[in-house]
Amino acid sequence: MSCLDIISDYGLRSIGLGERMLPRGDFTLCHQFTLIGSGLIWNIYFGVFALLFGFFLANALALAKASQNAWLRKPAEWFVFVFRGSPLFIQFFLIYEILVLLPRAGFNIPLGITTLTIATSWLTSAWAGALIVLFLNTAAYSAEIFYGALLSIPKGDIEAADAYGLTGWNKFRKVLWPTMMRLAWPSYTNEAIFLFHATTLVFFSGFPAIRQNGDALYYAKFFADKTFNPFIPYPITAFYFILLTLTLIALFGKINRRLNRHLPGAQIGRFRFRPQIIR
Known part of the structure; x- marks a missing residue:
């Protein structure tokens, strides 16, 4: 079987397309790169949608924390405290x-005539339940980033x-929110990178993979168990995540330049990758 045949059979296996059975033996590098890359689709799914939904919730939480209304401020503070104060794995x-x-x-x-x-059974599946956990977690961390940026807006701008x-709304939309985004974006980029790395914890959580349609780490462990050699599948997984990180840095860097397009080049804050070892 050629590498192109392997890619054709297993390239989309993680989402239910292609071969239903995992290879039984004769594992080649092409098998490992293809299946682990196929599983990465789920990591990208978790990261993209958690980041997208979490962005909007984080903005709302940041504004609520900055509110003088205690009915808005206190729930937002406790939400951020709980999800930032507890380990992500425990949250899963x-x-x-x-x-x-x-x-x-x-x-x-009951609706009377019907x-x-x-x-609710679908909520215990990984594609939904794990996404909810990641969404809530990144919203809490991002909210703190946006809240700090909101407090750092120069008084001259206000x-x-x-x-x-x-x-009111015009002031927030035209001045406060754009400035908040410019100040928060480098730190938010780090949060986005960490979120995509954190998607690997879904494999260790209780959320089951349906019909062996697992993520990148699921297939990496499969090959490590079958070949008794973890020094090939796990570095391949790390390689894919490095490529994903470089893609995020390029994408978020482009957005950062767009946000700061009106500033002289020397004043645009450069992104610095500061990995968080312990969260």
């Missing part, structure tokens, strides 16, 4: 246990907005 475990306790048949909502059933007569 606890939220999985909570989702398992939900009724398997779902919730029945009854609406809201299914005074200039007031001088132009900007108030």
Whole structure:
């Protein structure tokens, strides 16, 4: 079997396309690169959607933390504190246990002439439950980044907005939010990189992979167990994540330049990758 045949058979196996059975033996480098790369699709899925949904929640939490209304500020502070103060792996475990306790048949909502059933069993699958955990976790960390940037907005910018007569939503949309993004973006880039790395924890969580459609680490462990040689599949996994990190740095760097396009080149903050060893 040629490498092109292997890619054709296993390239999209992690999402249910191609060969249903895993290779039984005669594992080549092409098998390992293809299947681990196929599993990376799920890591990208978790990272992209958690980052997308978390971005909007993080903005809302940052504004709530900066609010003078205690009914908005306190819940936001406690949400950020809980998810930043506890390990991500423990969050996976606890939220999985909570989702398992939900009724398997779902919730029945009587509507008079009929009854609406809201299914809950799908929440315990990795594609949904693990995504929820990552979404909540990155929202908490990003909210703290945005909150710090919001407090760091120069007073001159605020005074200039007031001088132009900007108030309320117009002031926030045209002055406060863009400035907050410019200040927060380098740190937010680090958070995005860490989030994609954290998607590997889904493999160790209680959320099951359906029909062996696992992530990159799932297939790396498969090859390590079958060949008794972890020094090939795990470096391949690391290689893929390095490529993913470089892609994120390039993409977020481009957005950073766009956010700072009106500033002289020397004043644009350069991104510095500072990996977080312990979170």
